[in-house]
Amino acid sequence: MRTNLLIIIVFLAFIGCRVKHNQQESLPNHGLLWKITGNDLQSPSYLLGTFHGQGGMLILDSIQSFDSIFTSSNQFICEIDFMNAPKLLLEKKDSKSSSYLKPWPVTDSTYENILTDKQKSILDSVIKKDKSLQIIKDWNIRPSKAINFIKRSHRKDNKNNKLSSKDNLVNDSIKSMILDVYLQQLAKRFNMNVVELDSKEELQNINDSISRYIPLISYCSEADFLIYYIQNYSKIDSFKNEHMDKILSIYLQQDLNLFEQLQMEENLQINTLLSYIVSDDVKEIQKTLLIDGRNNLWMNKIPNLIKSNSSFIAVGAGHLGGEKGLINQLRRLNYSVVSMEKTNTN
Structure with a gap:
């Protein structure tokens, strides 16, 4: 009898271990909103994968009970x-994150003596279309800037062409709202404590680390690329x-694996000049630093932040999935992390 009881206890313990083990090994591949419980949490917290671009707001239409979930959090x-963010970007322009650029020539070097006659004609043609671009030559702004x-001039023209009706004005206003900004505004409206996972120093260190792997660009190469x-x-x-x-x-299909892969390509496309010269090796380094590296830094902070505060965590969806993603790392710390999509369908 005692032998049989011992066998049952060992079997149940084995099953329990397998459930926890399977939860860790089954990497998340679908879903954007996840509920975090267990590990002595006083109240549940939630993890939402966002999209740092226009259109991300649309995901809220497919998340049931979003309002009640968000307002139930106090952080x-x-x-x-x-x-x-715009202010932060301006600060970065003057930081070491542009160390892959050679110094702009001395003040007596201008577009007039750097560009060929054909290149001058091309630059003059775009300035002629938009007189505000004359500042490029008047202030001798380096080509990379x-x-x-x-870009802004081109986007302004496109926007003026699109905004031909009142309906377009309303729709563009909704579509252009960035989800991360909306959530932050919502948090402040409900007097929630707002915590940033990235410090300026940490972001600067990451940018500097990436810059060290980017080949040095001469101002002549910059000028060529400007043309x-x-x-x-x-x-x-268009591309x-x-x-x-x-x-x-x-993103709207909530496919974490494919989203992470495509997002890393997009990160380099944001900086047109870098996308022109970086190699596949640099792209992989960027992924390691911007995604995996930051995930590790955040996991040094998140457990303490959610320990006694019900929190709503909103980070880019590319940080959720994968072996080193936040979901898997939380599970390794014995938290239960369950997709709210599955909860809502049951």
């Missing part, structure tokens, strides 16, 4: 303060828009 955890001015961009910006922007639409489609 909002995000990557960075997205509402102040001049590209951004031309290349002017001649091909319609094709480049990027198609790529972003593809990523958004995968």
Whole structure:
């Protein structure tokens, strides 16, 4: 009798271990909203994968009980303060994150003596279409930054062409709202404590680390690419828009594996100049630092943050899945992390 009882106890213990083991080995591949419980948490927390671009707001339509879940939390955890992101980007421009660029020539070197006659004609043609771009030559703005001015000019033209009716104005306003910004605004409206996972110092260290693997670009190469961009910006922007639409489609389908893969390609496409010169090795290094590296840093903070505070964590969906994703790392710490999609369908 005692032998039989011992066998039953060992069997049940084995089954329990297998359940926990299977939860860890079964890597998440679908779902954007996850419930975190167990491991002596006082109350559940939630993890949402976001999309850092236009259209991400649409996912809220497919998440049941989002409002009640969000308002049940008393703390909002995000990557960075997205509402102040433009200011952060401006600070980065003057930081070591641009160390892959050689110094711009001395002040007596201008576009007039750097560009060929043909290149000058191409630059003048785009300035003629938009007089505000004259600032590029007047201020002798280096080519890598001049590209951004031309991008904005091109987008302004496209926006003016699209906004031909009141309906378009309303729809574009909704579509252009970034999900991360909306959630942060919502958290402040409900007086939730807002916590950033990334410190400026940590982000700076990551950017500096990536820069060390990028080949040094001369100002002459920058100038060549500026002209290349002017001649091909319609094709480049069209490609990027198609790529972003593809990523958004995968995001709305809540496919974590494919989204992570495509998002890393998009991260480099954001910086047109870098996408022009980086290798596949640099892309892999960027993934390791921007995704895996940050996940590890965040996991040093999240357990303490959610220990006594019911939290709503919103980070890019690319950080959720995979062996080193947040879901799997939380499970390894004996948290129960369950997709709310499955909960809602049961």
